[in-house]
Amino acid sequence: MPRIVSLWFGILLCVVASAALAALWQVGTRANTPTRDTEIAQELPTGSELSAHYPVIVRQPAAPPRIELAGQDPQGRVGSVACSTCHTVRPDNLENKTSATLDEFHQGMTFSHGTIACYACHNPQESDSLRLADGSSLPFTNVLTLCSQCHSKQAESFAHGAHGGMNGHWDLSRGPQTKNNCVDCHDPHQPKYPKMIVGFKPKDRFNEPPKTEPQQAGTADHDKH
């Protein structure tokens, strides 16, 4: 029986000793793990200064637009026509501002873009192109220039990547970047960004039912921007 006892002690000793050895070995290997790099160089030559040879591509709208016909032909087909199909033969009402005052065509189109007239942007002389404020013609593909006439702040931000979505590369020495144009996100006739519906929700512990919010009396209007 004492042999069994000493056997037990022996086993116990061996296990403890091996655990201690393993722990020591791990401590030793950890001695050289990285320390946090608090000193990060501030002004190094960067990628874009060295070689920026890939382009920033601004997507272009398909142009010029075509108008879907409301009715069907006798064969039951629907079709679309170019703006110039009608507008070359019809008189222009330079004063018109909404579709509500039109008796034919463009019915039901919502317009909510300030108080500008249709021909502020559309070109009465060349209906398949746009018109700049100085009267010169501008292809539909160059919508960015048209919008920038009034929305210079947005145009400035856009030029610096602070307005509008993008895809591709941040580092132009490694690949190109594609940016949206104005009408990719804004309907030019009602440019306010549309409401969206939330689809995807994580299920984590922060997703418990919301508490009743404390009253924010007096502060609600403080930070309106």
Place this chain on the structure above:
Amino acid sequence: MTNIEPNQSADSQASTHGDSPGTDPFTRRAAIKGAFATLGAAAFVAAVSPLRQAAKNTSAVEFMQQHYTELSPEQKATVIARLEAETKEKYGADVTIADDRPIPGTKFVYAINLSVCNGNGKCVEACHRENNHDRSTNQSYIRVIEMPKGTMDMEKGSTTYAGVVPREDKFYLPVQCQQCDEPPCVDVCPVKATWKEEDGIVVVDYNWCIGCRYCEAACPYHARRFNWKQAEVPADEINPDQSYLSNRVRPVGVVEKCTYCLHRTRRGRLPACLEACPTGARVFGNILDKNSNIRWILENKRVYILKEELGTKPAFFYYFD
């Protein structure tokens, strides 16, 4: 003395012949020794039993793996090959795990335009898909908080909003890892399984993390996530474009976090959340590049730093226009 019970016999013999166990081995002393030894051994076995559980999920090679920064290139290659094989075995997906290192001369910085963000949550979903998160919990590194106007106190917000956004009386604050220059999560890690790299990204060696979750508690932005379970991802939804310190499938019981998609950004690409943003609220770039978008924003916009008073020095900015 013939009808004495064995116990008493042992007692009397122990008192008289205690120093000669060879004649009668079953002494009281030996019995007590044996009992305590058994108890000790049993306690030890109980104490190490979690290791036996761990052994079921962990191969010996994995258990003996060194810290990421100590691996030689050959060891790294072996480790990565093993991880790729494990992903193939567990998920049935052919993946490539790269070892993306920082690009010299870069310090990554993120900015979000709070005037534009409408809380639609596409970034949350993009992160979920890009980083091979668990499908059943909809895990993601991004949390969008619906905030009452007039405060920047995260605790006053709600993440459970649904339906049509944006609501008139709210603004939306997407929060993810801020890649702090003074990261509290790194300070508290007892095993140095998380650290800050040269380009500013705070990374985790998932194979070195012991899952103590100190970092999760230390982060003032609630940016870290714990793998309570092995991620369930269908084979055709696994993102095969992976990196060791980033979106490879993580083991259960370790902490993970946003890495600014380093498997993309260290190859020059934009992060997945930015590409997914339909409002263009997100901006990413290299702050060391004087001509970068991010520098222009910091110099020209109204910029807000979340919980700036804590001194964490985030590499993440919110701006308004």
